[in-house]
Amino acid sequence: MAALDNLFAAMSPLNFLLALAGVVAGTVIGSLPGLTATMAVAVLVPITFSMEPASALILMGAIYTGAIYGGAYSAILLNTPGTPSAIATTFDGYPMAKRGDGDLAVTLACIASVSGGLVGATFLLLLAPPLASVALAFGPVEYFWLAVFGLSLIAALSEGNLIKALIGGCLGLLLSAIGVAEVSADIRLTFGSQVLIGGIETVSALIGLYCVPVLIDLVATPDKHLKVTTQSKGIRLREALAISWRGKFNLIRSSVVGTLVGILPGAGGSIAGLVAYSEARRTSKNQEQFGKGAPEGVQATESANNATVGGGFIPTLVLGIPGTPPDAVILGALLVQGVKVGPNLFTSESSIVYTFIWGLFLATILMLPVGLIIGRYAYRSIIAIPKALLVPTVAFMTLIGTYSIRNSTSDVVIMVILGVIGWVLGRFGFSASPIVLGLILGSIAEQGFVQAWTIGSATENIAGMFFGRPISLAIIAMIVISLFGPSLVRLIRGDRSNQSMTGDIGKNP
Amino acid sequence: MKTNLTKLLTSAAAATLALGLGMATAQADDFPSKSISYIIPFGPGGESDISARHQQPFFKKLFGQDLVISYKPGGGGAVGWSQLNSMGKDGYTMMGINLPHIIIKPRQKDVGFKTDDIDGFHIFHYTPDAIVVTEDSEFKTLKDFIDFAKANPGKLTLSGSGKGTANHLAKVTFDKLAGIKSTYVAFKGTGASVQALLGKQVKAQWGYTSVGAKHAGKVRMLAVAMEERHPSFPDVPTFKELGFDIVSGAYRGIAVPKGTPADVKQKLSDTISKINADADFRKKMEADGFALIDVTADKYADFIAEKTKGYVEAAKSAGVLK
Amino acid sequence: MTQDNPTTGTSPGVSSGPAPGNAPDNRTREISTPIMAALFVAIGALVIWDTTTYTDADSYVFPRTIASVMIGLSVLLAIQWLLGWTKGDDVETSTIAKSIPRRIGLVLAMIGAALLMPLLGFLISGILAFTAIMFAAMYDPWTPYRAIVYPIAGATIVVGFYLLFSRVLQVPLPEGTLPF
Structure with missing residues (x-):
């Protein structure tokens, strides 16, 4: 098999070093809030011009995969997704850290990321050309329903007042519409302000809504940021491996979900993480632990988002349509190098692609030791550093990180203001996550809806457009199950005492 | 954390030395004496980015200085263009411009810049x-x-x-x-x-x-929609041949902050022309479907005026402009 | 999560209620819920008003629909409140009242840094913000050791990140208009 020859090519000392350096740099960059995988890869592009295409790909793939994993650190330890992919990691990672299991969460995230990365790379290696057709089977209406599925998580996870959570979701959806509309030609909801023309940048909004409230509460008391359990030592690898083994089906399912979502251009790691999280929660035996520090939640998100790396390369390399934003940058670098992407890449120029895929495996495996070492270090620094230094350091990181996303000081101001709004709303029972879900899913939902509606009207079959396509129906079924599944089961069992989907759940017993 | 920082500092310091901190003055004689910052008002990975990446190595080869690409996305380019004129006017900062964006956007609402505010000087392809x-x-x-x-x-x-x-x-x-x-x-x-x-x-x-x-x-x-058939697609007819008078596309060029010295602009413009004339570059760009043109500074205003007419008319009948 | 942890308010998950075990605060809920509901109705109305200025039908369908849904939900929320169903949604206010100056100091320092960036440059405004926030977060007494180590550590962190971003990652950080 020709692929095996390329295995050795991938293992050349240079490629090994590139993979290692890429993973280390990626992990560090990804852990800084505001520095996304896209940016990490974009910085590298000029350097790769002087490299062989396969080596360039390995370096960019390694930094990409490292950055997606690195996002977990700040999600777990600071409640701030370092990259959008890690949004759902905050749901359980931060509660774990707060109760003293931050080291365990970081190690679990590392194992999950490696597993997800390996599954994604395996699909890329074995099934890339046939799987690329998945990207094409997804039309606007499927994207719309996928976004709705992501939004259904608001209801599924809401523990307090469902109506407040839904209002938060609406607010997030509206925030996503601010600025120059991405598809239609209007400038919306800026109210004459030029600062808002660029819209609310998603990553800076994440930093504001998740991190700033934590900082505001941190300065208010002399208490330690994270609880430290006295018995905690090392990285709790044995414990994490045991949990991972118990959660192997979760890991595999989430990795497959991540790969499939990764194949869909424009969906990306954040949606992959949310879908996998939702599925993990739905199938879990201890659902009520989700959102309060369930290890399965961290495992699901982190395996899914790293699986999008391999998945995202499938449409990128087979169709020339980038699966994720970092893929777009990598595709650009390949074009400049004169590499023609397409199915032929998997045959005529197979050495480039297969060397790269093996390189991606290598990088993913290297992520295990690298991630554990850096993770241990990150955790120790966060718990050891005195509050008077931790708070300004994190605050400064949010400033420089937010600025760097679009080189914009307005984004920094918006970030802080959103943080204050998020903090205030949190006081009144409106939590940040519904707003964030609305914000990141808004444009996908809107574009999918408008496009599907336009095509449906042109073909005079709007109902068929929305409800007559097999993939759409499958997603709709998933939405219904995730929203009403538990209640249905209880109804069938005749147990009506604990229905959670009604509006009166905010009522205190 | 501390060791981490030390590492960062060391690498940062090394990078600083490597890049060099030229404190050159903006005179055409010794221009360029340091790298040029090229801001793309869109995100990385888009067509504007990719075409800039194509230019990057040739710029270095023909100009002797690095072209450092950075991004200022937002508002379909409006965020970058509205800030262009407040940037350094020494010729070391330039920004990509795109048509029809810079014509249509400012006519919709106040987006912080007008078409005429943009000191564009070279449209290099479409x-x-x-x-x-x-x-x-x-x-x-x-x-x-x-x-x-x-x-x-x-x-x-x-x-x-x-x-x-x-x-x-x-x-x-x-x-x-x-x-x-x-x-x-x-x-x-x-x-x-x-x-x-x-x-x-x-x-x-x-x-x-x-x-x-x-x-x-x-x-x-x-x-x-070209004047003549694209060299890479000799079998594909133009709209003109078939009787429809359309020559259009997404045009890309470069602008500098207003107030940048004319001779510095000229040097940059000459370099872009040279890049466009480079046989290797031409071959690469044409293979990727681009059509190279050279609308230099003297022709820029007429070009924009002519395009504005067509774009505005089309945008009005499309309902994009009132 | 227990009562002795005052930061429970920023629940990281989608949970929007108080942590289990928290006693409901019956004093503040009566005012906040209808005010919030009214606020969201107002935001929804503002959005719908803005959508009337759009030229493209594709642009207003989505925001108008969402704003309408949000108004409807806010009305439902008000009804819930009238029926007395919203008890216990609020987080205890006594923890909020604590250290208000420190919280405000933090927020002002961050916004101030952003606004001063174009004027002073990133480095100077970053150092100023770092210093201010350090004081806001300082609870331990200033021993000589801390008075020496903290500023040095702070300066290293700020300058280190500054160099990392501006030199290695080539982010064009604001230089500032003042000559330094």
Whole structure:
């Protein structure tokens, strides 16, 4: 098999070093809030011009995969997704850290990321050309329903007042519409302000809504940021491996979900993480632990988002349509190098692609030791550093990180203001996550809806457009199950005492 | 944390030394004495980014200095362009400009800049508009396409990148010239629009010649909006040949902050011309579907004025402008 | 999560209620819920008003629909409140009242840094913000050791990140208009 020859090519000392350096740099960059995988890869592009295409790909793939994993650190330890992919990691990672299991969460995230990365790379290696057709089977209406599925998580996870959570979701959806509309030609909801023309940048909004409230509460008391359990030592690898083994089906399912979502251009790691999280929660035996520090939640998100790396390369390399934003940058670098992407890449120029895929495996495996070492270090620094230094350091990181996303000081101001709004709303029972879900899913939902509606009207079959396509129906079924599944089961069992989907759940017993 | 920082500091210090901190003055004689910052008002990975990446190595070769690309995305470019004139006027900062964006956006609402505020000086290429269909499409020629549209008014769906864009305005202009009614479905960027075409969500695409180049073998172009046929596609007719007077596309160029010395601008412009003239560069760009042009500083104003007329008219009939 | 942890308010998950075990605060809920509901109705109305200025039908369908849904939900929320169903949604206010100056100091320092960036440059405004926030977060007494180590550590962190971003990652950080 020709692929095996390329295995050795991938293992050349240079490629090994590139993979290692890429993973280390990626992990560090990804852990800084505001520095996304896209940016990490974009910085590298000029350097790769002087490299062989396969080596360039390995370096960019390694930094990409490292950055997606690195996002977990700040999600777990600071409640701030370092990259959008890690949004759902905050749901359980931060509660774990707060109760003293931050080291365990970081190690679990590392194992999950490696597993997800390996599954994604395996699909890329074995099934890339046939799987690329998945990207094409997804039309606007499927994207719309996928976004709705992501939004259904608001209801599924809401523990307090469902109506407040839904209002938060609406607010997030509206925030996503601010600025120059991405598809239609209007400038919306800026109210004459030029600062808002660029819209609310998603990553800076994440930093504001998740991190700033934590900082505001941190300065208010002399208490330690994270609880430290006295018995905690090392990285709790044995414990994490045991949990991972118990959660192997979760890991595999989430990795497959991540790969499939990764194949869909424009969906990306954040949606992959949310879908996998939702599925993990739905199938879990201890659902009520989700959102309060369930290890399965961290495992699901982190395996899914790293699986999008391999998945995202499938449409990128087979169709020339980038699966994720970092893929777009990598595709650009390949074009400049004169590499023609397409199915032929998997045959005529197979050495480039297969060397790269093996390189991606290598990088993913290297992520295990690298991630554990850096993770241990990150955790120790966060718990050891005195509050008077931790708070300004994190605050400064949010400033420089937010600025760097679009080189914009307005984004920094918006970030802080959103943080204050998020903090205030949190006081009144409106939590940040519904707003964030609305914000990141808004444009996908809107574009999918408008496009599907336009095509449906042109073909005079709007109902068929929305409800007559097999993939759409499958997603709709998933939405219904995730929203009403538990209640249905209880109804069938005749147990009506604990229905959670009604509006009166905010009522205190 | 501390060791971490030490590492960062060491590498940062090394990088500082490597880059060098030239404190040169902005005089044309010793210009350029340090790297040039090239700001793309869109995100990384887009067509503007990719074309800048194509220029990057040639710029270094012909100009002797690095071209450092950074991004200032937001508002369909408006965020970057509205801040352009407050940047350094020494010639070491330049920004990509795109047509029709800089013409349409400021006419919609106050976006912080006017078309005339932009000191553009060199439009170096465009990606010509083209009607693209999948390889197995029932439309073999532009005539098939028009016949279908006439027989099924409104039912011919075309994907395209955004609204108020080159694709959208070309669609409006062509529909008027051909006397047809088609349905334009706007997607976010050319990638998503191609995805819809390849997935047969739409019947055809208002795309660019670059789509024909990148997805060769899977798509065909029915006609391209150029003066003459594209060198990479000698078999694809122009709209002009077929009797429709459309020459359009997404034009890209460079602007500097207003107040940048004219001789510095001239040097930059000459370099861009030289890059465009480089045989290697030409070959690469044309293979990727770009059409190289040189609208230099002296011709810039006339060019914009002429394009403005057509764009504004099309945008008005498209309902993008009031 | 227990009562002795005052930061429970920023629940990281989608949970929007108080942590289990928290006693409901019956004093503040009566005012906040209808005010919030009214606020969201107002935001929804503002959005719908803005959508009337759009030229493209594709642009207003989505925001108008969402704004309408949000108004409807806010009305439902008000009804819930009238029926007395919203008890216990609020987080205890006594923890909020604590250290208000420190919280405000932090927020002002961050916004101030952003606004001063174009004027002073990133480095100077970053150092100023870092210093201010350090004081806001300082609870331990200033021993000589801390007075020496903290500023040095702070300066290293700020300058280190500054160099990392501006030199290695080539982010064009604001230089500032003042000559330094």
